[in-house]
Amino acid sequence: MKISVAMAYYNGGTYIEEQMDSILSQLGNQDEVIVSVDGASDGSEPILLNMEKKDCRIQVIKGPGKGVVKNFENAIRHCTGDIIYLSDQDDIWKPDKVKKVNAAFDNLEVKAILHDAEIIDENGKATGAESLFALRKSKPGILKNLIKNSYVGCCMAFRKELIPVICPIPKEMYMHDYWIGTAAEYMGQVCFLKDKLIGYRRHSSNVTQMTHGSIDFMVKKRIDIIRCLGLLKKRVREIG
Template sequence: MISVCIATYNGEKYLEEQLDSILPQMDSCDELIISDDGSKDTTLDIIKRYIAQDHRIKFFRGPGKGVIANFEFAINQSQGEFIFLADQDDVWLPEKVQTTLDFFAAQPKIDLVISDLVIVNEHLEVIEPSYFEYRKVRLGFLHNIVKNKYIGAGMAFRSRLKTRILPIPAKVPMHDMWIGLIAAYRNKSALIPQKLTLYRRHSNNASEINTKASFFQQLKWRCAISYVLFKRIFFNS
């Protein structure tokens, strides 16, 4: 069983296309968890329409505290052995779920994977053919504290990782960075080279590919996440 977790907020423009790319890849026993953070557009109407047609969709009203807390809440609801994170505005390629599950089956010691993505614009036209190449993605705990490359849109992990990543500290820069670093610390992460997601970039994205934060803000983030990481690792060892 897999759980797909989507955190929505005013996602009416692209949500249907994302749902239509995910649902055909899911088995009847799987679940699609949608946590909405107080959308004011037609997002809830879209979700209600899909729920009426598909019993696998489970809807929750999120905590209303931003994207990190919304994803944390969605992950908390998940029941599947494998948890996939999904943005509301991307498109999954048809082989994403099966390719990811095959990788996990071949690598039983790996807790978390990140698959490559194609960076596209709002019309799904290619901007960069490989996120991995564009961002020079590589694994490593210290490397990704200094310059994070872990991306939730390509992320899936085993449910046994939940006890280590939850709760997600409020002061971390982004949920995917936290989750990736927790897995990386124990060398339990891996990269899937196949491009399995169309990663859509537009004017209303909740995250940035390249941060515009100042050097001092980034340094503050790194200090904060280093503190909570080592605190979590120490007490959960």
Template sequence: MAKRVSIVLAACNGEKYISAQIASILQQLGENDELIVTLDPSTDQTESIVTGFHDPRIRLLQGPGRGVIGNVENGLATASGDYILLADQDDIWLPGKLSKVLTALEQDGVLLVLHDCRIVDENLNVLKPSYFSWHGTKKGFWNNVIRNSFIGCCMGFRRSLLERVLPFPSQLPMHDQWLGLVACASGKVSYLEEPLLDYRRHGDNQSSLHHAGLKQMIAWRVCVIRALKKRGLL
């Protein structure tokens, strides 16, 4: 029996780009897969755009209105797939993304896959051809405690990871770093050097490429380490 895939897309006021993103995802899904759009309270036409696809694979959820992290958790809590991928409302999946991530996830012992992406502007002009190179992405648990390289929209993972990451700890600074570190502490993480996504940056993204101040970064990492210890992963 074929494995089922769940895509979790956290949205909020995403009318400008979400249609193109959903279209790029649906092209790659099988008939039994699902795209969960968890929509935080919005003041634009995002909801009507999503429902306008009239695709039975799309499941629209009411978001909790607690920001991106709470919205992602809301979607993950209802995901039924054997494999789960996260998606942002602004990006574009490149052809073959899903099949390449699934192939990597099917390797023995692989719990989570992280792939490269291209950083693009609002018109999809390439600003950086490789996020991995631009960011200086490093493998390993402690490298990613010190400087996070995990981006949610570039990750796919096995369902078994959900049992370890949910519910999210309170005061969690970043859901993608939490998912990545739990995976590092629990199993094998596979890195795909090929860019499989156009990571659109336009000034109004819900996520940021910029770092917080040093004091805040230290406080966040203390929070994450404590949460990992509480889950018995350190």
């Protein structure tokens, strides 16, 4: 079973080497890490190119420059593995992440897997906060996740058969992870593992925040999601 790791990158030079080391140590020779780069104006381009040169499993590609959702889509489209893991550029994978997630895919009905995460600070130290699952009250279910999203991308892996369903991601979808998780719900089962398999790093430059937007913004997001669900169901039917 070949593993692909899809990473959306933007000015992540501060943490990328630590994150990449934690990923590569768990991958086999046939596996790959696709890094879609929307920007490296922080001076990190030489770091990325050097990592790619040193390890043939790393493939650095040009991103579309249209934001994080399209950057992840670009990385996913270039993946050739049987299982696609999503990865942020600044977290730390626990040493047993791949082993435990792969084992859960032994159930062929499972189309996507989410695992819990430990909250860490910018120095990689545990903050002592509740785990990500506890904070988000994570569990499967389309309606539950419409109300409060449990599908956090950095904790997600899914089967390659979802790619023609999820791509292209509609421009109305505010985040890729909810779209992928919902597609997996329509196509089969989503498994939630209680294990904390990454250190989820929180710092001043995070793209995603732990707090909600305004009520108007949240309402608009959900209206956009509902409009997109019809398209998602249509794609699932077409794939069969």
